[in-house]
Amino acid sequence: MERIEANGISISFKRSGEGPPLVLLHGAEADHAMFDAFAARLAPHFTVIAYDQRDSGATRNPAGRCGLGELADDLSALIAALGFERAHVFGTSFGGAIAQVAAVRHSARIDRLVLASTFRVGVSVASINPDGFPRFAELRAKLPESLPAFAEYFFPPSYIASQPQALGIFTGNKRDAGQRERRGAVLAQPIAISLADIKAPTLVLAGREDRLIPPAHTLSLAREIAAARTAVIDGVGHVGTIQDPAAVAGQVIAFLKSKTPKDIVEENDHGGIQGGSGLSL
Template identity: 90%
Template sequence: MERIEANGISISFKRSGEGPPLLLLHGAEADHAMFDAFAAQLAPHFTVIAYDQRDSGATRNPATPYGLGRLADDLAALIAGLGLSHAHVFGTSFGGAVAQVAAVRHPARIDRLVLASTFRVGVSVASINPEGFPRFADLRAKLPESLSAFAEYFFPPSYIASHPQALGIFSANKRDAGQRERRGAVLAQPIAISLADIKAPTLVLAGRDDRLIPPAHTLSLAREIAGARTAVIDGVGHVGTIQDPAAVAAQVIAFLNGRKTEHIAEENDHDGIRGGSGHSL
């Protein structure tokens, strides 16, 4: 792990590979380690920077509240602190929300953008999944006793059965009460952005079996981002970078290298998902 002082905090990150820089933004429950297998797939093509956000992993920050804007500023400051003018950015789930804000607030810092299994900034997560989210929140409050059921919102049950070690992403969480409180309050802080202001070439990526953020919602972000492309990975849940890192990496590598991604979803009337260019959703 390396460390850099940026935007008033001490950011811990893991660097691997060589080539154009690519920064990875983890989800709300995780830290940089969720990308270990994914980064290994990307490293032959990019210099991969997987970093810990505020109150995550080994990053150190003041015990004061913050919102998505401050987290987006951290990303821009990290890029600059690494001596880079700009970089590719991949954000998943909560990290995808941070990436959206960064792309609007710091457009010169973002080269190409990938938003994976994420939700639109400014929309209540509970409203996105009104049937599943109340149970998800209840299970979250009962951790670690509810771990197995909670994890099914992130991975298909069949994957958990064959990969019980995947539960470590939740059981290994070492945040103290203050850190959990600050992270949990981020989305309640008001922020308004227009996705139409995102100028970076963008890929919006979803797992078809995502139980936490409905893939149709994730893919709908592309409607508001000029020229955005969409892709769906079959058989993958919310955390595709762990469940099938090779499949997610294949989509990301092709897009960041300017090639057409191979498994763009075709129209699927049965689930309301369409893929291709942003306006086809």
């Protein structure tokens, strides 16, 4: 692990690989370690930065409450502090909400954007999943006794049965009471953005078996983002980067290395490749 000071906090992060920078934003219950297997698949192609957000992992920050805006500012400051002008950004679940805000507030820092198994900023998570979320909240309040049922919102039961060590994402959480309270209050802080203001080429990615954030809701984000692409991974639940890191990495690598309409225009302007890209947008 490395550490760097940015935006008034001490950010802990893990760096691997080489190539264009790609920053990974973890979910609400996790820290950078949720990306260990995923980052290993990406490292042959990118300089991968997996960092701990405020009140997560080994990052150290003031005890005051913050919202998605401050977390997006942290991301932008981290990219700059690491010496990069801009970076690709992958955000999953809660991390995807941070990434949406960063792509609007700090567009100059975002190269390409991947939003995975996430929800639209400004929409109540309870309203997204009105049938499942009350039960999810009830189980969360009863952890660790409720862990087996709680985990099924993140992973299909068959995966939990074959890979029980995956539950370490929940049992390994070392947040104290203050950190848990502040993390739980982030989404209550008011913020409004227009996804139409996202200019970065964007991939919206969902697991077909996601019980926490319905895939249809995640994919609906693409309708508000110009020329966004979508992909669905069969058999995968909410935490695809752990359940099937190879499949998620395959989608991410293909997207980040593909040509976009903007690339084609720039190549044409410089006397490069002529004609259409052949991409499905």
